[in-house]
Amino acid sequence: MTVVEPTVIPGAQTEARETLVEVRDLRVAYGDVVAVDGVNLSIAAGEILGLAGESGCGKTTIANTVMQVLRPPAEIVGGSILFRGDDLVGRKPEELRKYRWRNVSMVFQSAMNALNPVMRVGDQFVDMMRAHEHISKDDALARAGELLDLVGIDRRRTRAYAHELSGGMRQRVIIAMALALNPELVIMDEPTTALDVVVQREILQQIKDLQEQLGFAVLFITHDLSLLFEVAHRIAIMYAGEVVEEAPAAELRNAPRHPYTSGLVSSFPPLRGPIERMTGIPGSPPDLASPPAGCRFHPRCPNCVPEESELHRLQTTVRPVLRNVGPSHRVACHLVEQQR
Amino acid sequence: MRWFARRCLFYVFAIWVALTLNFLLPRLMPGDPAGGVLARLSPSQIQANPGIIQTYRALLGGGNKSVWQDYIAYLHRLTHFNLGISTSNYPAPVSEVIGRTLPYSIALVGVAVLLAFIIGTGIGMIAAWKRGGTVDTVFVPALMGLGAFPAFFTALLCVYFFGLKLGWFPIQHAYASGLVPGFNWAFVASALRHGELPVLVIMAAFTGGWVLNMRTVMINTISEDYVAMAQAKGLKDRRVMTRYAGRNAILPPLNGFAAQFAGAVGGLVFVEYVFSYPGAGLTLQQAALGNDYPLTQGLLLVFAFAVIVANFAMDMLNFLLDPRVRAS
Numbered sequence: 052m053t054v055v056e057p058t059v060i061p062g063a064q065t066e067a068r069e070t071l072v073e074v075r076d077l078r079v080a081y082g083d084v085v086a087v088d089g090v091n092l093s094i095a096a097g098e099i100l101g102l103a104g105e106s107g108c109g110k111t112t113i114a115n116t117v118m119q120v121l122r123p124p125a126e127i128v129g130g131s132i133l134f135r136g137d138d139l140v141g142r143k144p145e146e147l148r149k150y151r152w153r154n155v156s157m158v159f160q161s162a163m164n165a166l167n168p169v170m171r172v173g174d175q176f177v178d179m180m181r182a183h184e185h186i187s188k189d190d191a192l193a194r195a196g197e198l199l200d201l202v203g204i205d206r207r208r209t210r211a212y213a214h215e216l217s218g219g220m221r222q223r224v225i226i227a228m229a230l231a232l233n234p235e236l237v238i239m240d241e242p243t244t245a246l247d248v249v250v251q252r253e254i255l256q257q258i259k260d261l262q263e264q265l266g267f268a269v270l271f272i273t274h275d276l277s278l279l280f281e282v283a284h285r286i287a288i289m290y291a292g293e294v295v296e297e298a299p300a301a302e303l304r305n306a307p308r309h310p311y312t313s314g315l316v317s318s319f320p321p322l323r324g325p326i327e328r329m330t331g332i333p334g335s336p337p338d339l340a341s342p343p344a345g346c347r348f349h350p351r352c353p354n355c356v357p358e359e360s361e362l363h364r365l366q367t368t369v370r371p372v373l374r375n376v377g378p379s380h381r382v383a384c385h386l387v388e389q390q391r
Numbered sequence: 392m393r394w395f396a397r398r399c400l401f402y403v404f405a406i407w408v409a410l411t412l413n414f415l416l417p418r419l420m421p422g423d424p425a426g427g428v429l430a431r432l433s434p435s436q437i438q439a440n441p442g443i444i445q446t447y448r449a450l451l452g453g454g455n456k457s458v459w460q461d462y463i464a465y466l467h468r469l470t471h472f473n474l475g476i477s478t479s480n481y482p483a484p485v486s487e488v489i490g491r492t493l494p495y496s497i498a499l500v501g502v503a504v505l506l507a508f509i510i511g512t513g514i515g516m517i518a519a520w521k522r523g524g525t526v527d528t529v530f531v532p533a534l535m536g537l538g539a540f541p542a543f544f545t546a547l548l549c550v551y552f553f554g555l556k557l558g559w560f561p562i563q564h565a566y567a568s569g570l571v572p573g574f575n576w577a578f579v580a581s582a583l584r585h586g587e588l589p590v591l592v593i594m595a596a597f598t599g600g601w602v603l604n605m606r607t608v609m610i611n612t613i614s615e616d617y618v619a620m621a622q623a624k625g626l627k628d629r630r631v632m633t634r635y636a637g638r639n640a641i642l643p644p645l646n647g648f649a650a651q652f653a654g655a656v657g658g659l660v661f662v663e664y665v666f667s668y669p670g671a672g673l674t675l676q677q678a679a680l681g682n683d684y685p686l687t688q689g690l691l692l693v694f695a696f697a698v699i700v701a702n703f704a705m706d707m708l709n710f711l712l713d714p715r716v717r718a719s
């Protein structure tokens with residue numbers, strides 16, 4: 052069950068933009084573990100969609116699926132991934148190879164290790180460009196230099212090896228690489244997690260600037276919700292392989308509807324401003340090999356109490372589906388009906 | 392550059408240790424090796440070679456000079472490649488016997504170990520890349536099984552089946568009798584043909600080890616982020632396998648290359664013996680049996696040298712292939 056509707060980006064623009072990527076009812080399994088269990092997501096051209104959730108909830112798996120670089124034992128067991136309306140599932144390997152990086156590129160989770168240690172940075176640009184277009188090595192190197200310029204790195208660094216660059220520089224190199232073919236979507240999986248706070252800020256600012264300048268869409272993945280409030284237009288919250296809430300960034304921060312989102316919002320101090328006491332969420336995410344029946348969050352949910360017997364029965368037996376609670380705000384929680 | 396200097400120093404030290412051990416060994420043997428050597432020469436032979444007694448006393452000990460004087464004389468002679476005269480090949484000097492037999496062994500071991508390395512790492516790489524595929528399930532166990540037999544045993548089996556029964560390969564000597572060694576096609580072709588089976592036997596002993604080693608490292612390398620990123624960049628599968636995964640995975644096994652080479656040199660004696668291959672290994676065996684101390688000593692020295700040179704070559708290769716080593 053998916054509602055196909057143009058995604059509306061909140062803020063200055065009010066016109067509907069073309070849907071770039073649409074994930075429909077996606078299920079991805081690692082053997083018996085269903086890591087992504089029925090996820091619907093859509094990303095519009097030019098928007099920054101944030102994807103947040105505790106570690107292990109399936110964010111990277113979604114990134115790898117959209118990028119089409121899932122490896123065994125990971126396997127798509129259901130649903131589809133539409134890029135500009137065409138399903139990627141079942142396409143020929145050669146078509147997928149060309150799709151990668153040209154249409155969607157990716158900044159990896161631990162970008163510290165994403166550069167080949169025995170190959171010069173410039174050659175890693177060249178390799179990628181020549182996999183997609185006819186270009187001489189010299190021209191490709193010159194363009195690599197320009198791209199390094201773009202992210203504020205001396206263009207002579209095309210001759211450097213990864214170990215000669217600092218963590219922040221490596222990350223910028225990879226961002227430059229991700230932009231090389233002007234992709235419509237750049238997936239950023241925890242792009243700043245391995246960096247110290249100052250560098251983290253700089254890189255985040257740079258991503259925002261480049262996005263405004265070049266207009267690509269971003270799927271920004273992090274376990275740190277406060278980062279998303281800084282960059283994202285829209286945010287989706289994941290829990291145990293499902294999307295549990297999805298809303299425009301400001302709305303999600305100011306009026307979260309899912310108890311898990313509320314917990315996340317209060318557990319992170321804002322990036323700017325005073326550090327408040329964190330509330331946090333007691334407990335830990337379930338084992339995905341045998342997720343709890345009903346609402347997967349119910350063992351940790353403060354609103355799940357046996358006294359409310361009717362609601363409690365629902366919470367522990369019926370899996371809540373995403374329902375609209377606003378024009379572009381959706382929540383998967385039984386509480387929504389109660390509060391009407 | 393510091394790294395380079397340190398390595399060079401290390402190898403100079405290793406060579407010195409080899410030379411000195413070689414000097415001490417005959418002196419630690421029971422009896423009087425030099426006396427034994429001299430006893431095998433007739434008085435006229437001794438007369439025809441003035442200074443031969445001192446040469447052997449310096450090489451093998453047992454004279455009335457002090458050990459230190461012997462040691463100095465020994466080092467001095469070595470700088471002139473003077474290793475004495477081979478008693479079993481009288482009157483050929485040891486250096487000449489080695490010069491005649493060593494090239495065959497170098498060719499045999501060099502080709503076999505290099506091929507084993509290339510084929511083994513190649514198969515290991517593909518097996519890991521396509522886990523559970525044909526290469527992984529057929530070639531890997533087959534080569535591992537072959538490697539489990541001692542080279543001596545495989546050599547005998549090969550001689551029996553492929554040589555005697557099937558007649559596919561010549562089973563003796565380094566070239567057909569009647570040919571004169573030289574750079575002419577008849578000789579080279581015959582030498583290549585005679586080298587085939589021994590090379591295969593040495594390869595059989597060593598390829599499996601490379602396969603296993605490379606496969607293990609490669610499996611770990613495949614899960615590295617730079618391999619995932621290479622794939623995400625839309626590179627062709629083969630390029631990701633070779634330039635990203637394989638290129639990195641080969642570095643750790645490479646460090647074991649020199650050790651393998653040393654093992655191959657050891658196994659050489661048996662293989663050459665089975666094939667009556669006139670190389671340094673067979674010569675060593677005969678020299679030891681015939682109590683030809685000067686030749687034995689000279690050959691052991693040459694083998695030690697070869698292993699050190701192989702180590703050095705691997706170090707240099709590592710230096711070329713890994714920019715992180717260059718940086719440190």
Ligand SMILES: Nc1ncnc2c1ncn2[C@@H]1O[C@H](COP(=O)(O)OP(=O)(O)O)[C@@H](O)[C@H]1O
Pocket residue numbers: 081084086104105106107108109110111112113124339
């Ligand atoms: N290589 C793998 N093999 C088996 N299971 C995996 C593997 N990678 C991830 N998983 C499973 O998928 C779940 C989601 O992982 P992942 O997508 O990496 O989460 P996230 O990026 O949100 O931290 C994990 O909890 C784990 O159970």
Ligand code: SF4
Pocket residue numbers: 309310311346347348349352353354355366371383384385386
């Ligand atoms: S459905 Fe119930 S248990 Fe689940 S999150 Fe909502 S209130 Fe909590």
Ligand SMILES: [Mg+2]
Pocket residue numbers: 107110111112160240
């Ligand atoms: Mg992750």
